Amino acid sequence: MDDFILKGRVWKFGDNISTDHILPSRYMTHVEPHELAANCMKGTDPDFFSKIHPGDIIVAGENIGYGSSREQAPQAIKCAQIGAVVAKSFARIFYRNCYNVGLPAIMAPDFVLDVNQGDLIEINYTQGGITNLTTGKKYEFIKPPDFLVEYIELGGLIPYLEKQLKK
Amino acid sequence: MKLALRLDDNHSSNLQGREARGVFIKSGGIFMGMTVTEKIIANKANLSQVKPGQIVQVPVDFAFFHDNNAPIAIRQFSRLPNASVWDSSKVMFVLDHHSPSTTLRAAQHHQNIRDFAKKHNIKVSEVGRGVSHPVVAEEGYARPGRIILGTDSHTVGLGTFGCLATGIGSTEMAAVLATGSIWLQVPETVKIWLDGKLGPHITPKDVALFLLKNFGPSFLNYAAVEIAGPLVDSLNVEERMAITIMCLEMGVKNAIMPVDEKILNYINGTQKTEKIFQADKDAVYASVVQFDVSSLEPIVATPGLPTNGVEVNQAEGVEINQATLGSCSGAFLHDLEAAAEILKGRKVHPGVRFVVVPNSSKVVEKAARLGIISTLVEAGAIFSSPACGTCGGYEVGVLAPDETCISTTTRNMDGRMGPGGLIYLASARTVAASAVMGKITDPRKLGGGN
Structure with missing residues (x-):
């Protein structure tokens, strides 16, 4: 199988970006993919969806996904066709939710420290490496356990479970 | 400490x-x-x-x-x-x-x-x-x-x-x-x-x-x-x-x-x-x-994060538009009881909307039996049905931009009760005292109860 590669431009955010920033609670009943996408990051950057391109990467500081358990937050990011979320650290439920919906969540604090808004980056998820194509610098990250990597390869927990149930 | x-x-x-x-x-x-x-x-x-x-x-x-x-x-x-x-x-x-x-x-x-x-x-x-x-x-x-x-x-x-x-x-x-x-x-x-x-x-x-x-x-x-x-x-x-x-x-x-x-x-x-x-x-x-x-001391979390706690004297005097008892963690019977002790014989400030959203129907039943609801309503409280209510701005007690609320709810992230609204988190006693005074107030200054 070929390496799983993601390439896109960086949208950089700070520490403690909460699920209220990612998908404000007033939009939580709006569960269709196009609605979720349109409201992505609305609590911190109301124009976010109109500025991004498919494959772009969200980069954040400490503790992204702080707060509520709403899966609509990572769903909104995925529906907006963001390729991955890279952060110094993740809040617990948000981290699990990212994998459950098939959105790579990558902890790479050294990379986050160096990267700038708009940098073009390439993530080799299979090898656990990030290259900042704008600066040429390379970084490594520790991959999650194999079963979570499989969630990403299959598209989330539901397809993974389907496969398990067939066994 | x-x-x-x-x-x-x-x-x-x-x-x-x-x-x-x-x-x-x-x-x-x-x-x-x-x-x-x-x-x-x-x-x-x-x-x-x-x-x-x-x-x-x-x-x-x-x-x-x-x-x-x-x-x-x-x-x-x-x-x-x-x-x-x-x-x-x-x-x-x-x-x-x-x-x-x-x-x-x-x-x-x-x-x-x-x-x-x-x-x-x-x-x-x-x-x-x-x-x-x-x-x-x-x-x-x-x-x-x-x-x-x-x-x-x-x-x-x-x-x-x-x-x-x-x-x-x-x-x-x-x-x-x-x-x-x-x-x-x-x-x-x-x-x-x-x-x-x-x-x-x-x-x-x-x-x-x-x-x-x-x-x-x-x-x-x-x-x-x-x-x-x-x-x-x-x-x-x-x-x-x-x-x-x-x-x-x-x-x-x-x-x-x-x-x-x-x-x-x-x-x-x-x-x-x-x-x-x-x-x-x-x-x-x-x-x-x-x-x-x-x-x-009474603690107040300033807007932005629930972890932004300061002692009440550092937040005192901030004018408020709304005061709320609500959410899973802030609208138990003991919260309503504490607020009633402060509000007994007093009136909510005319510039404040005091919204109470009990966290369960049993809290409502008990509070009714104890006369707590009549005390709060007589003071000017607005009751809503047991729910998450104001905590996430779920169509109850939503703030307009630049409005300020003091609340017993769980979170105060930007926009949590409506974009541009500011949320201070505090105890039921601090919220009730602030509701009376129209600004963030140390409940010990009003006395009574406890």
Whole structure:
């Protein structure tokens, strides 16, 4: 199988970006993919969806996904066709939710420290490496356990479970 | 305030990201003492010992969905081929976020949930009954030794009953609904020992906001916290929940308190009927932190994060447009009672909307019997039906841009009650005193009660 590669431009955010920033609670009943996408990051950057391109990467500081358990937050990011979320650290439920919906969540604090808004980056998820194509610098990250990597390869927990149930 | 033992930065980075890194420690070898959380997990995983970092699959004893997350969970569940509900007696839907339904969309979601529940013979806690985890506690589903999952992040509050209770997302809950099990990474445990006695007008909510202020929003990410000590022993069950619910805002995986007679009476159990675990004498803690709360001041969390706590004198005088008693952690009977003590014979300031959203229908019943509701209404309170209500700006008590609210609710992130609105978090006493004065006020200045 070929390496799983993601390439896109960086949208950089700070520490403690909460699920209220990612998908404000007033939009939580709006569960269709196009609605979720349109409201992505609305609590911190109301124009976010109109500025991004498919494959772009969200980069954040400490503790992204702080707060509520709403899966609509990572769903909104995925529906907006963001390729991955890279952060110094993740809040617990948000981290699990990212994998459950098939959105790579990558902890790479050294990379986050160096990267700038708009940098073009390439993530080799299979090898656990990030290259900042704008600066040429390379970084490594520790991959999650194999079963979570499989969630990403299959598209989330539901397809993974389907496969398990067939066994 | 003394901090007996400070977690160093290295330690915090160890706590950070264990789950994310997937550090796997094989069980076996020399037996080491376990914390309560480790014992619950080991028991459920059928292992003699578990250690922090280890990933285990465990059966779930009770699972509940709320109306904001159930629609996605139902949709995901229906994607599974031939899926059936693992045990409908261990599942409940709770209609609490949009209760009674506040929009057409919410009404449709409620309808779908009721249809699904009927088809699969699952219990529904109807609109008006209350917020999920207080209701789950009242119904006696939270019992020592159990593993309880909810689609609400504040599910951690059920650890008050000596069980491992934590929040998960919709898709994961769909999988739990089908399989009755979940993977968990064994968390490291931090022990918080609370000594001393609360001063006049100081409440469990002040203790919670004080802990949040000390640990910050991510310091305890992925960790279990065991909270015990003379202060905990002195509190009633719901006052304890006011603290454990708020622990989520420090990033914890679960919070757990010791099981005593008050807990057993509340759940109608006995030492014999319940699976009560005690930590081993040689249990390994990531850290043990001790606080004496005797000199604690009223705490107010300034807008932005629930961990932005300051002593009330640093926030006093800020003018408010709204004051709120609400949410799972801030609208128990003891909150309404405390507010009524302050408001008895007084009137809410004409420039303030004082909104009360009790967290369960039982709170309403008890408050009515005790005359608390008439005291609050006579003072000018506006009552809404038991629900999450103002906490997430769920169509009750939404703020206009630049308006300010002081609230007993759980969170104060930007826009939480409406874009541009500012939220200060505080105890019911501080909220009630502020409602009277029209600005943030130290409740001790108004006197009365306690």
